[in-house]
Amino acid sequence: MTETVSMPANLPAPASGARKTDWMGQTMQKRIASRYAAERRFKFMGLAAVVLSSLFLAFLLFVMVGNGAKGFITTEATLTVDMPAATGSISAEQLTGPRLSATIASIDVRRIYDNAVQAQYGKDGSRFFASTAWTALRAQLTENPDLILGKAKFWLPTSSDIDRAAKDTSTPEAEADYAQLRQAGEVRQTLNWNFLTGSDGTDPAQVGIWGSLKGSLITMVVTLFLAFPVGVLAAVYLEEYAAKNRLTDLIEVSINNLAAVPSIIFGLLGLAVFLQFFAMPRSAAIVGGLTLALMTMPVIVIASRNAIKAVPPSIREAAMGVGASPIQVVFHHVLPLAIPGIMTGTIIGMARALGETAPLLMIGMRAFTTTPPDGFTDPATVLPVQIFLWSDEVNRGFVEKTSAAIIVLLVFLLTMNAVAVYLRNRFETRW
Amino acid sequence: MTSTAILFLIAGLGLITWVFARARAGRFIQSGAASVHSLPSYHGWYAAMWAVVPAILFLLVWSSVAPALGSFAVLESPLAADLPADPFARAAILSEARELSRNADLKVFNDAAVQLAPLYADADRRYMLIGALAAFLLCFAGGAYAFTRIRPDFRARTQVERTVMLALLLASLIAILATLGIVASLIFETIRFFQLVSPFEFLFGLNWNPSDKVVDGQATGFGAVPLFWGTVFIGAIIAMIVAIPLGLMSAVYLTQYASANVRKWMKPILEILAGVPTVVYGYFAALTVAPALRNFAVMIGISDASSESALAAGLVMGVMIIPFVSSMADDSIAAVPGSMRDGSLAMGATKSETIKQVLIPAALPGVVGGVLLAVSRAIGETMIVVMAAGLAANLTANPFASVTTVTTQIVQLLTGDTDFNSPMTLAAFALGLTLFIVTLLLNIVALQIVKRYREAYD
Incomplete structure (x- = not known):
């Protein structure tokens, strides 16, 4: 236990030389007010720093989501293919069981695709579609072989230019092409599964991760x-x-x-x-x-x-x-x-x-x-x-x-x- | 047979050995042997270890020897007789042939490699087979040896534990090995670089214009001062102007003012900033920040503003560093004894006065140490500057101009198919060594400051 200093009950007044602080006086009140203002400013600066940092994060995420959301969507256009006319005649038996894969392998999908595009969209109609669109056609045929037996409408990925015309702005030609497609009702936007299942490539509309x-x-x-x-x-x-x-x-x-x-x-x-x-x-x-x-x-x-x-x-x-x-x-x-x-x-x-x-x-x-x-x-x-x-x-x-x-x-x-x-x-x- | 299959087979054999050895040891207990030293599973582990470890070790050694043996076999063949005598050219053709034998669609520079590729494939396959056979033999021999040693009084546990201790020691030695690997590879290549360019010119030269040209055994254009300046300008000046006030004020607000609820939510949000990959920051800087800054500069009348400005990279890097500075400041403010803070408040100081005049001065050494660590982080940062800062080696203090940094140039020098012995490749290692030494020094100094400061209050 240290020595306790006993305080007298009533404190003596400060020595006569010391100036007594007038806490209620105008100068002191002003000073206290300015100190409190400084306190508020400091606190606000701290809050601003936190808010600014988190706003930056929010802005970054906003930009990425805003730009990237469109990457999960792809544009497709229709292509009507008259399969029997293009392949000669493939009978239903050729599509059963083990003969199926051989039959599909025998079809020249690339040529059929080229012809169909020319028939539907004119001489340079291939500009509407992605360069790999014919593989998408082949995939759809493999998945659903019954389509080979009749005339069918296929949704195929469009070229990168048209895709961008559909999402924001593109070259004037592509914009015109897209307007034409839309008027005919031959274009739609769907989820881009290829982005999640595909690999790198040169055509941005067709790349995947x-x-x-x-x-x-x-x-x-x-x-x-x-x-x-x-x-x-x-x-x-x-x-x-x-x-x-x-x-x-x-x-x-x-x-x-x-x-x-x-x-x-x-x-x-x-x-x-x-x-x-x-x-x-x-x-x-x-x-x-x-x-x-x-x-x-x-x-x-x-x-x-x-x-x-x-x-x-x-x-x-x-x-x-x-x-x-x-x-x-x-x-x-x-x-x-x-x-x-x-x-x-x-x-x-x-x-x-x-x-x-x-x-x-x-x-x-x-x-x-x-x-x-x-x-x-x-x-x-x-x-x-x-x-x-x-x-x-x-x-x-x-x-x-x-x-x-x-x-x-x-x-x-x-x-x-x-x-x-x-x-x-x-x-x-x-x- | 691939090496993965061999490894799986050996692991399977090890498992079988484990099961049998354990069963055999289990029988001792059932038969009521007087004193069984170890539990059956330890006998199992002992036998499995003997089966697997020597075989794996052999395979490791073999996989480093086999390529050389393969090369010998190829050189012995008559097809290799007309290879150039120059060892460098010969090695180039051989390594190309080996790559070709692994990957058939490779582009070939030397036609001689095409002939040698099948020989390589042959030799590699042969040596792989020999290695696999030998490994299996070792596996069986080891397992059998251990199996014969299983007796009731055999101290299997002691043996197993001794091996485990060895494994523990080896695992910790890998850290030393990695450090040595870094230092050795950097120093070795840097010495070769300094045979082409004098260290003095590299460290103090003002002209950075690297090329592969070597005249009279000397290469020119490797004065790295513009890179050092760019690195300091972006990482230590611009980034810190952003990160220090924001990080410090965030830490002050979150520790001194914010309610527990706000702190609980805001701290993880700030931590996310540190978890975003740098390539994302780089893309953000290049895509959004840099064009915006350029437009701003043009608006205020700076017409020669670059779209790859130092400011864009520095700003974004500063944001990345905020949580780092903030958590270091947080730690050092928390380490200031509560009595100092209470004393100041008791004297009538407001909270902000206490923070500004007591807490921050007391925490200053810790904060400075944290800032130094942040600087070392920033100057070693690569992707942001690669994507957002330019390649022009300018010596300028204009934040809207383009500068280049050490890390940018390392990436630039090493991507592209340059020869491993060219001055440009070697220069990348010299830059790497400089970066390594500087970050190491910064870290040592920072940790020393932080440590001494902690001791002051303990």
């Missing part, structure tokens, strides 16, 4: 299978077993350093080590996965260490008390309790890897492939790189496709982050 999305998925599989075990094991070692010595310090410094290295440096590493030194195939998902794994590993290590650190020592002591070996303590008792935190960190790290572009550009994952990759060593591209490549295209039709691809990428990333937050809130134990 499945190729690059699959490349991203394959790359992420490689990254996850390398970075997750290595990251968790390293975290276990550093947090539970590592002796305090120089080697441990070196490992810690390396991990913290790797976490701060700009991503493009990992691209240079991948180029020099994986492509040059180990002569791995260029543009392959496995090299991209390896490079991203090196980048993601430190994130997983740091998150896992925090999760392991959060498990209270009493758990370890209790396990040790009933005779568990040090390895059993960690793998049977500590790690299962740390798993929610580890999963959260891993998902966040993977989300970052999924959105990463620069290191993959360095190792050449910008392959122009019109078919999705089928394996770890096939030339592939990933969704962010696809966005970058499309953003470079001169053709205005790519603007909506780029934005649409961005929407898909953002949906993936936001879902992953939401799952991470959910896992953290649902399973994290507060000790």
Whole structure:
């Protein structure tokens, strides 16, 4: 107990020399008012900063959705094809069972399509349709072979110019063509399934993201299978077993350093080590996965260490008390309790890897492939790189496709982050 | 047979070994052996380890040796007799032939490669088969050896745990390996670059106009000062002018003024800004911000405004950095002891006066450390500047002009099919090394400041 200073009941008046503050006087009231005004201004500035930042996010999303929504819609025009007249006579028996595929293969769809277009739209009628429209016709015939037996009306994708005329503005010729089609009622707008199932191409109306999305998925599989075990094991070692010595310090410094290295440096590493030194195939998902794994590993290590650190020592002591070996303590008792935190960190790290572009550009994952990759060593591209490549295209039709691809990428990333937050809130134990 | 199939087969064999070894060890317990040291599953793991690990290790070694063996086999063949004697030209043809044997629709530059491709395919297939056979033999031998060692008193758990410890250590060593890999690859290529361009010219030269031309063993046009300036201008000046006030004020508002409900919603929204991929920011900057700024500049009478202005890239980069600055400032303000704040409020200071004159000065070292980390983040950022900043290496302080940055030029130098030994490719590594060193120094200094500041209040 410190010495208490006893106060006299009634305070003596201030020494006669000191000026007494007149709090109610005009000058003091003015001063207080200006201080409160400054307070309000400061608070408003803080609010403005928060609002401005979130407005920027809203504006970004608004621009992307505004541009990209049209990318999920495609324009189609009709084409009437008199199949029996074009193919000679194909009987109904030829379309049954095993003979079906042979019959369809025997039809020269390309020629039939050309003739039908000329018959319906005149000599250069092919300008109305996408260059790949005949494959769409073939697909519809394969799906519904009965159409081969009669005269039928097909909805086929229009050319990129007409597509843009339907959505906003295009060349005057295309606008005129579109007006003509619309007057005849031969044009409609539908959902663009091809955008979700197709691959890269040169015609913006016909490109899709499945190729690059699959490349991203394959790359992420490689990254996850390398970075997750290595990251968790390293975290276990550093947090539970590592002796305090120089080697441990070196490992810690390396991990913290790797976490701060700009991503493009990992691209240079991948180029020099994986492509040059180990002569791995260029543009392959496995090299991209390896490079991203090196980048993601430190994130997983740091998150896992925090999760392991959060498990209270009493758990370890209790396990040790009933005779568990040090390895059993960690793998049977500590790690299962740390798993929610580890999963959260891993998902966040993977989300970052999924959105990463620069290191993959360095190792050449910008392959122009019109078919999705089928394996770890096939030339592939990933969704962010696809966005970058499309953003470079001169053709205005790519603007909506780029934005649409961005929407898909953002949906993936936001879902992953939401799952991470959910896992953290649902399973994290507060000790 | 592909390597994936081989791996799956070995994994399957490992599983079978695990099941059998476990069953065998289980019988000891059933038969009532006196002292069984380990649980049956540890015997299973022990045997599976012996079956799988040596085979996988062998395959790893083999996959790095087999390509060289394949090349030897091809060079032995009579078709390879008329290859050029120059080792560089020869290596180029060989590597092309190998690519061709893997991917038949490749474009070919050397016709000799076409003849050699089938030889390569042949040799690669042969060595793959030999490797797979040897791996399976190893797998069986290892499994059988472990199987014979299973006895009631065999300390399988100790053995397994020793291996697990080794695996843990190896996993943590990968971080060192990766760091060494980065440093070695950057330094190695940079030294080769400095044989063509003097380090002095690279670091202090004002003329950036890279080309593949090498005259008298010297390449010209590699003065990187305009790039350094562009990087600093966009990443450390313009971006920070946006990010520091917005980030700091957001942190102050969210920690000091906002109600718990507002904080609960606004913090994640700001975090989303950090989660948006940089390629999206880049596209946004190039598509929306840059044209708008250009129009604005023309409106206020700057006629030579570039559509790839430093301002567009810097602004968008600043927005990307906001959550980063905000969370660092948040942490350092939270670390200021509550007694300082309470003391100031008790003296009659208003909230804003407390923040401005007590909290922020006290938190300043932490904030400065956070800003340094943010700068290191910004100068290493690639996609925004690649898409929104230009390629012209100007030394200008006009924010509406086009400048180029280190990362932009690295991407520019390395995309396109240039030879790996050309000065342009090597220059990219020299730029990478510079970037690596600068970000590393910034991080070390920033962490040191933050650490010392934390100690001051502990």
